[in-house]
Amino acid sequence: MDEFKLDRRLESDSDTVMQTGLCDLRLSKDARWPWLILVPRRTDVSEIFELTPLDQVLLTFETEMVASALKKITGATKINIGALGNIVRQLHVHVIARFEGDANWPNPVWGFGKAEPYTADKRDDLIEKLREALSS
Amino acid sequence: MDEFKLDRRLESDSDTVMQTGLCDLRLSKDARWPWLILVPRRTDVSEIFELTPLDQVLLTFETEMVASALKKITGATKINIGALGNIVRQLHVHVIARFEGDANWPNPVWGFGKAEPYTADKRDDLIEKLREALSS
Numbered sequence: 633m634d635e636f637k638l639d640r641r642l643e644s645d646s647d648t649v650m651q652t653g654l655c656d657l658r659l660s661k662d663a664r665w666p667w668l669i670l671v672p673r674r675t676d677v678s679e680i681f682e683l684t685p686l687d688q689v690l691l692t693f694e695t696e697m698v699a700s701a702l703k704k705i706t707g708a709t710k711i712n713i714g715a716l717g718n719i720v721r722q723l724h725v726h727v728i729a730r731f732e733g734d735a736n737w738p739n740p741v742w743g744f745g746k747a748e749p750y751t752a753d754k755r756d757d758l759i760e761k762l763r764e765a766l767s768s
Numbered sequence: 769m770d771e772f773k774l775d776r777r778l779e780s781d782s783d784t785v786m787q788t789g790l791c792d793l794r795l796s797k798d799a800r801w802p803w804l805i806l807v808p809r810r811t812d813v814s815e816i817f818e819l820t821p822l823d824q825v826l827l828t829f830e831t832e833m834v835a836s837a838l839k840k841i842t843g844a845t846k847i848n849i850g851a852l853g854n855i856v857r858q859l860h861v862h863v864i865a866r867f868e869g870d871a872n873w874p875n876p877v878w879g880f881g882k883a884e885p886y887t888a889d890k891r892d893d894l895i896e897k898l899r900e901a902l903s904s
Contacts, residue, residue, distance in 0.1 A: 679839070679847055681832035692828040696817035703815070710857075711815055714850035718866055718874035721846075730854055738854035743875035 636673040639722040645747075649759050650766065654690040657698060657766075659759060662747035666706050666729040666758060668698055677723045680715055691725065699727050701765035705758075706731075716742060772809040775858040781883075785895050786902065790826040793834060793902075795895060798883035802842050802865040802894060804834055813859045816851055827861065835863050837901035841894075842867075852878060 638656060646658035646669050654674075660667035672691055677683060683691065699711045708729035715725045728741055736744040750758075774792060782794035782805055790810075796803035808827055813819055819827065835847045844865035851861045864877055872880040886894075 679835065680828075680849065681836040685829070688828050688832060689825055692824050693821070696824060699815065700817040710852070710854050712850070712852045712854070713816065714848070714852070714876075716846070716848045716850070716876060718846050718848070739879035740850075740852060740876045
């Protein structure tokens with residue numbers, strides 16, 4: 633089996649939060665929304681149905697653990713979950729905290745406007761809170 | 769437990785395809801993309817993590833069975849899967865066949881332009897193919 637290698641665009645557009653059982657968990661560099669990305673450490677997979685059934689279950693549980701933590705930490709109105717991959721084909725799942733009246737509410741975040749950078753403090757604080765919530 | 773009742777907007781914007789173990793499977797009335805919607809027959813659930821772990825697994829397997837069938841039937845470039853719910857809060861999962869150069873490629877389908885109706889023939893043909901693929 634080839635060694636897992638994170639797609640370059642995913643790597644440049646997000647910061648690492650932690651590793652979960654199956655995935656690399658990353659925070660998008662776009663501060664307009666608290667936006668997480670789970671990347672299963674599997675090679676040559678673009679669609680969830682290409683994962684083994686066990687990996688599909690792991691991905692679901694890890695996605696929902698992350699979604700539930702993000703909801704708790706941010707008090708989001710709604711969590712948006714999506715696996716699109718029209719641009720980056722390496723399988724990845726978005727978990728985004730949405731708020732009534734946010735930058736593109738109620739439409740999706742993908743492809744909308746330009747990313748706004750985090751301040752280092754704000755980013756580190758969010759990553760810290762996520763690590764805490766996900767390790768307890 | 770309250771009886772499951774399909775959200776009115778989901779009902780008016782889509783046609784029934786079949787029932788799966790957990791979900792009502794429906795076809796969006798928007799012919800711009802082959803677009804399916806899975807609605808778990810559970811009451812008062814907006815987020816996937818509010819389902820029991822078993823229902824989360826069922827939802828994943830049913831979503832991916834549908835995604836895989838849709839890919840086979842349509843020859844799509846990429847399947848897009850999303851659970852947003854910013855407008856309709858009853859939990860539902862979108863499974864959409866995307867093609868390079870389609871109406872909003874590579875951006876998402878949600879909130880883009882206006883739905884285009886199917887001809888009855890084209891809709892019935894797609895539903896028939898889906899039922900066949902999903903019952904074999």
